Amino acid sequence: MKTRINLYASLLSLAILTGCSSAPVYDNDTTEIDNAAVKTAQVGSADVEIVPVISDLATVFYFDFDKAVLNAESRGALLEHAAILKGNSRAVRLEGHADERGTREYNIALGERRAAAAKEFLVLQGVAGDRIEVISFGEERAAAFGSDDEAWRLNRRVELK
Amino acid sequence: MRYFRQCFILMLAIFFASSAAAELVIKVTEGNDQPTVIALSPFNLNGIKINENISDIVAADLRRSGLFRLTPQRDMLAFPSQPADVYFRDWRLLGAEYLVVGSLSVMPDRRYELEFSLLSVNSQRIQFTHKVRSPASEMRDLAHAVSDKIYQAITGIRGAFATRLAYVSVIREGDDFTYRLQVADADGARESLMLESKQPIMSPTWAPSGNELAYVSFETGRPAIFRQNLLTAERQQLTSFKGLNGAPSWSPDGTKLAIVLSKDGNPEIYTLDLNTNKLVRLTRHFAIDTEPTWMPDGKHILFTSDRGGSPQIYKLKLSDKSVKRVTFKGNYNARPNIAPDGRTVAMVHRSSDVFHIAALDLKTGRLLELTETTLDESPSLAPNGAMLMYATKYDNKGILAAVSIDAGVKYNLPAKRGDVREPAWSPYLR
Numbered sequence: 356m357k358t359r360i361n362l363y364a365s366l367l368s369l370a371i372l373t374g375c376s377s378a379p380v381y382d383n384d385t386t387e388i389d390n391a392a393v394k395t396a397q398v399g400s401a402d403v404e405i406v407p408v409i410s411d412l413a414t415v416f417y418f419d420f421d422k423a424v425l426n427a428e429s430r431g432a433l434l435e436h437a438a439i440l441k442g443n444s445r446a447v448r449l450e451g452h453a454d455e456r457g458t459r460e461y462n463i464a465l466g467e468r469r470a471a472a473a474k475e476f477l478v479l480q481g482v483a484g485d486r487i488e489v490i491s492f493g494e495e496r497a498a499a500f501g502s503d504d505e506a507w508r509l510n511r512r513v514e515l516k
Numbered sequence: 517m518r519y520f521r522q523c524f525i526l527m528l529a530i531f532f533a534s535s536a537a538a539e540l541v542i543k544v545t546e547g548n549d550q551p552t553v554i555a556l557s558p559f560n561l562n563g564i565k566i567n568e569n570i571s572d573i574v575a576a577d578l579r580r581s582g583l584f585r586l587t588p589q590r591d592m593l594a595f596p597s598q599p600a601d602v603y604f605r606d607w608r609l610l611g612a613e614y615l616v617v618g619s620l621s622v623m624p625d626r627r628y629e630l631e632f633s634l635l636s637v638n639s640q641r642i643q644f645t646h647k648v649r650s651p652a653s654e655m656r657d658l659a660h661a662v663s664d665k666i667y668q669a670i671t672g673i674r675g676a677f678a679t680r681l682a683y684v685s686v687i688r689e690g691d692d693f694t695y696r697l698q699v700a701d702a703d704g705a706r707e708s709l710m711l712e713s714k715q716p717i718m719s720p721t722w723a724p725s726g727n728e729l730a731y732v733s734f735e736t737g738r739p740a741i742f743r744q745n746l747l748t749a750e751r752q753q754l755t756s757f758k759g760l761n762g763a764p765s766w767s768p769d770g771t772k773l774a775i776v777l778s779k780d781g782n783p784e785i786y787t788l789d790l791n792t793n794k795l796v797r798l799t800r801h802f803a804i805d806t807e808p809t810w811m812p813d814g815k816h817i818l819f820t821s822d823r824g825g826s827p828q829i830y831k832l833k834l835s836d837k838s839v840k841r842v843t844f845k846g847n848y849n850a851r852p853n854i855a856p857d858g859r860t861v862a863m864v865h866r867s868s869d870v871f872h873i874a875a876l877d878l879k880t881g882r883l884l885e886l887t888e889t890t891l892d893e894s895p896s897l898a899p900n901g902a903m904l905m906y907a908t909k910y911d912n913k914g915i916l917a918a919v920s921i922d923a924g925v926k927y928n929l930p931a932k933r934g935d936v937r938e939p940a941w942s943p944y945l946r
Contacts, residue, residue, distance in 0.1 A: 394749035395709045421826070421848075456871060458851040458864050458893055459718060459938065460763040460776065461820055461827055463739070464783040464804040467760055471782075490738055491760065495716035496693075502891060502909060 412436065415498075416473060418511045420454070423468040425476060433473060436515060437480030444486070449473050450514045451491040452498070454507035463493030466513075473513045539932040540704030540916065546926035547582040552670060554578060555587035555612040555637075559630065560597030560619035566655050570620070570630065573659035574666070576703065577677040581667060581903075582925025587612045599633050599642050607637045614643075616666060627651050632662055634669050643669050656705060676898040677702060680942040681905060682710075682720040682729055683916060687934035697731060699746065702898070702941070704929050710744060711751075720938060723766050726945045730754070730764040730773055741775055743790075754788065765809045765817075774798075774808035774817055785819055785832070798837055807851045808832075811858055818842065818852040818861065829863060829876075843876065845883050851894065855901035860921060862886075862895035862904050873906045875921055886923045896941045897921075905929075905939040 414436075416429035425433065440447065451466030470489040478484045499509035556578075558571045578584040587610050596602045597619040607615050618632025627649050634643040646665050650658040657678060664675030679702045687694045695717040700707035711717060715734035722729060723743075730743045736753075739761045744751040755761040759778035766773055773788045777795075785798045785808045799805040803823035810817055817832045821839075827850045829843040843849035848866035855862070858878075865874035865885065873887045873895045887906065894907045903925070905918045910928065914935030917928045929936075 394747065396711050396744055396749045396751045421822075455891060457827070457848065457866075458807060458820065460806045461804065461822075461850050463718075463760060463762055464776070464778070464806050467778055467783070468804065489759070492716065492734075493718075495718065495734075500688075502912065 412439075414515045416513045416515075417508060418469055418513075420456070420507070420511065421465065423465065423472045425472055429473075430476065433476050434480065437477050437482050440477065440482045440486070441480075446486045446488065448488045448490065448516045450496075450516060451489070451493075452496060452510055452512050452514070453494045454510040455494045455497065455502065456507065457494075459493055459495070463491050463495075466491035466493045469511075469513050473515070539707060540700060540929040540936070541932065542576070542580060542704055542927055542929055544580060544582070544927040546924070548924050551583055551585040552614065553585050553587060553612050554614040554616065554666075554670075555592065555607055555610060557592065557595045557597065557615065557617045558589065559617075559632070560595075562620055564620055564622060564628070566620070566628070566652065568655040568659065570655060570659045570662070573656060573703075574616070574663045577660060577663035578666065580703065580927055582920060582927075583667075583671060599635060599645070602635060604635075604637055604640045612637050614666075614670060616662075618662070623649065628655070628658065630658060630662065632665075634666055656701065660701070660703075673902055674900045674944075676900040676902070676941075676944070679899060679945060680726075681916075682722065682731075682940040682942070683907075683936050684717050684720065684938045685931060685934050685936045686914070697729070698936075699729075710746070710749075718938065719763055720940045721764050721766060722940055722942050724768055724770045724943055726943050729940075730766060732762050732764070741773070754790075763807050767810050768812055768814045774810060776806045776808065785817065787834075798832055798834070799839070809852050809854055811854055812856055813858060818854060820850040820852065829861065842878070843883075849874075853895045853897055853904070855897050855921070856899060857901055860897075860901065862897055862921075864893050864895065873904070873919065884923060886919045886921070887917075887926075889917070892917075894938045896939050898941050899944045905941050907937040907939060 412435055413432040449470040451470030453462035453465045470491060474487045474489050477487060497510050499506040556571055556575055575586050591610055593606045596617050598617055615635045615637055618630050620628055620630050623629050629647055629649045631647045633645040636643055648658050648661045660678035663677040667675035680699055681702055682699050685696045685698055695713050696709055697711040697717050697720060698707050699710055713733060713735045718732040720729050720731040727747055728743055728745050732739050733742055740753055741755040741761050741764050742751060742753050757777050757779040760776055760783055763776040764773045771790055775786055775788055776783050777786055782802060783804050783806050785805050787796045801823050803821050805819055805821045807820040808817045815834055819830055820827050821830050826847040828841060829849050829852045831840045831842050846865050846867055849863050851864045853862045861876045863874055865872050870890045871892055872885050873892045874883055874885045876883050889908045892906050892908045895904050897904045903918050903920050905916055908917050914937045915928055915930040916936050916939045919926045
């Protein structure tokens, strides 16, 4: 397994626009309106290059709704990953995800809990914790689109990269 | 002259910003059973050419509130523009309870002034006469100010037509995502782009001043909290801790943000002082603690926690960090949003496996389900507490929808393109 992640710092350019408004003034029976318009900031995209060499070993682990418990299949695959990782010094990234049901910030927390469960499992097998990065995207990065049980099942996941 | 050139450049910038936008269109789906009948006599423009139809905007505002039925213009026998020209009998025959008349003029400083009156047809009395002034470029603001004044005079509730929405739109093309943070008027008009990114943007929230937003952006490859000024586009990254940086909520006095960080191992709620950058940890629990929102008193915070086994809403007292559970009905209650009266909490509530928006009365404990669609989330109350905006799915697309706090009035704001979500209703802007 070979993983390389390059993150280029994103560029930030601010639209510099001179405002053309003054503060509103009021009196009892008059409403003064002088709204300044909203201005835009821009962000260049963070360019993430991911180059995995996929073996037939599972790199995606699935979960039940609102749960962060690794199933037997996932534990089996993670055991093999741990053995490989102990033989090299590569850093890995565990990305936690949730399905679209429930609230977004709660799902970000749930995705992190799932990725942390996978990390904890690898650490217990002897992989150094500082080689494992955990990040959660919650429901923001779906793997399957649609609002049905199958799409939801595929989205409740941790991806090892 | 320089003033006008700057305005022109600004308008160009807004025009181009808008062309990339999602564009929201309103569809009223449910209204009040016994609406007040009101007649809007078309405002007399006195030959002044304006680029917006003020009468139409006011009519659309009142209609959208669900509380009014408008007398059709084609039924009107005359279009009076001042109270002296009104024959009350004509309007009584049309069944109108109220009549609005008004006329536009240009002031010496070239701004426009609309003088308008609300008349009660039954009592044959002038309820009020009011003047609204604005630059020619801001006729929509002028129209919403008219709507606010009429709405308040008739309902006794302050109008919230002259407010804005912030929301996130997403366009997916294959594996390519474009996230946009947008701000538009509360009626979906004048959408403008605040931020565009290939990485997720989440959880926009307004500063009490109405001039700034805080939100979460993944543009650095990980979640981080930013604040951004709407008037200057000035932008500042506030946090970059290991793990989660999320769910910002501005304190009522504007000096602090409540945020969620997992730097100490799991999601906990903190306050971040925006002047001193001082962090104070408020929760200490191995469960998920997230989605903080300040109570209007500034002394309590509502948040979501699964410390009891499923997500529920809790209330934290800032003075001693004590925590009390608030929701007991249902096995999923999350993302609280409190009304300005400090009494009604809007939330995401699951009943029979479907996610609705519900309102909980903190005094009586009564829970009212407001929506009937599925996958409803992100409730955000208007500053007058009368309506709330939320995100839902329609035809497999993310749309915004609104519902009144008594569930009687509903309308949708679908985007013409892409998905929209996470609406945040602004505070009063003036």
